[in-house]
Amino acid sequence: MNSFERATLHNLVCRYNVCAPDWGEKNCIYSFNKFYYFIEGEATLIIGGDVFTPLPEELFLIPAHTKHTYFHNPQKPVLKYWSHFNLNLDHERKLIYHPDTVRCTIPKPRIVPIFETLAQTDLSANPLDALTEKTALLQLLKLFLERVDLVKILPANENDFSSKINAYIRSHLQTEITLVELANLVHLHPNYFIKAFKKHFNLTPIEYVNTLRLQRAAKLLTQQPHLGVQLIADRVGYNDYRYFSRLFKKKYGVSPSRYMRG
Secondary structure (H helix, E strand, O other): OOOOOOOEEEEEEEEEEEOOOOOEEEEEOOOOEEEEEEEEOOEEEEEOOEEEOOOOOEEEEEOOOOOEEEEEOOOOOOEEEEEEEEEEOHHHOOOOOOOOOOEEEOOHHHHHHHHHHHHHHHOOOOOOHHHHHHHHHHHHHHHHHOOOOHHHHOOOOOOOHHHHHHHHHHHOOOOOOOHHHHHHHOOOOHHHHHHHHHHHHOOOHHHHHHHHHHHHHHHHHHHOHHHOHHHHHHHOOOOOHHHHHHHHHHHHOOOHHHHHHO
16 A cells, blocks of 8 residues: 555755754654755765765765764855755654665756755745745655665565555465455454455455556566466466456456557
């Protein structure tokens, strides 16, 4: 399930400035997330015991509730864009610190205009600029997340209903999947499970399973057409390829064989 579908972000502050000589703090923990985009200067960040010396054009994201230390060399002061922001994701998922996902490099022409927009709207008295502010913050977050390993910075919660069910369905598409076995995974009666499933996925269990099976079939039809329609139907869990063909045509508007030919 996509944790970003109903994500909410709120920019708390965004600025562009040269850091004061005493800029720094030791072992601090905040309830908000931080973006630091370094332009020049010598800084040191210590996050989770890992030491980083940011380079120009590096964007750092320090997740909320992460202990960190930061300071700079006053003889070579840091010039940077920075933002503090709140982020709420579906199913109470949280960004976490991982040394591989704390930073990425983004060229100034790509990111500076976005930071400029965020900084300007942060100071604006026009209520409509709040929409522009949210858009800019979303753009920054997307730029960062698409350059790091999303699984490491946003790991699945094994106790999360949608994560557990989704992982099970995707790994069992080729076999029969029953309502009872899905309900047992999360210790619910089948009747309650159906209601919970529709709340999380906006589809019934059979609709969701069919959607994933047909998506996988469409990929196989284009990537491995030599397998043929009947074998592909079997590989995605349909013993009756004629039934599979009807479902496929209903979803994609063409028969599997026609889809395979492009």
